[in-house]
Amino acid sequence: MYYSDLIISETQADKILALQLDKSLAGMKDEMLDAAARIQDGATRAIYYTSCFTQNYQNVCAKLKSEDSRFLSGIVQLVRNRRIIYDLIGIYFDEVFKNKTQQQVLAIGMALEKVGVNVSASTLTAKSFVAGLTTTVCLSAGFSPLIVAKVRKLSGGAVFLAGAYGYVQQASESADRLKLLSPMYYHALYMQQLEMMYFLVEPVFTKAGAFAPHYYMSDHDVVNIIQRMVR
Numbered sequence: 001m002y003y004s005d006l007i008i009s010e011t012q013a014d015k016i017l018a019l020q021l022d023k024s025l026a027g028m029k030d031e032m033l034d035a036a037a038r039i040q041d042g043a044t045r046a047i048y049y050t051s052c053f054t055q056n057y058q059n060v061c062a063k064l065k066s067e068d069s070r071f072l073s074g075i076v077q078l079v080r081n082r083r084i085i086y087d088l089i090g091i092y093f094d095e096v097f098k099n100k101t102q103q104q105v106l107a108i109g110m111a112l113e114k115v116g117v118n119v120s121a122s123t124l125t126a127k128s129f130v131a132g133l134t135t136t137v138c139l140s141a142g143f144s145p146l147i148v149a150k151v152r153k154l155s156g157g158a159v160f161l162a163g164a165y166g167y168v169q170q171a172s173e174s175a176d177r178l179k180l181l182s183p184m185y186y187h188a189l190y191m192q193q194l195e196m197m198y199f200l201v202e203p204v205f206t207k208a209g210a211f212a213p214h215y216y217m218s219d220h221d222v223v224n225i226i227q228r229m230v231r
Contacts (some may be wrong), residue, residue: 074197090134110202140230174199181211
């Protein structure tokens, strides 16, 4: 019996070790794929810069230079206050709730409680509700390790390593998509020099279906979006 238990324990230990190894290899695979994609994007952006030598494409060159500058501004904010994610989410909810009445805010809060999303707010004004909601979303499981990893890399200076210029291209493409999906949210981020940082949270917004195709969201839409964000 002792040897049997020992064999079972060793087998279980081997399985646990194998699972841990699989997770480690999966993490390495994801990291390598991400790095490869960034290198490719960086090379693509470098090719775009050849337009600066062509008279007919000076508008493309100017756009690239502006994006580079605004990306750097976003990085500076990230390093200084380290609350980029909170700001990106908060500005989004500011836009969503800016025309909501107190009765609508109360109704949305109650609907969220029914689906298990509790928002702590000192008062039931749109401003305080947005602050509590932003905190709830940022602390939820909806923010994957990949997003956290990106923030750490950018704030830690890894953006300046080889291949990291691809981050700028990814940020540019993400900002262009946002401009089409939600011009108002894009403009709000642009005014804070944060539109080039939107790519950090784009996966969460995409998963949640955060932008209605008709630019109008009912209270029911808002509740569903928030619920998907925190899951």
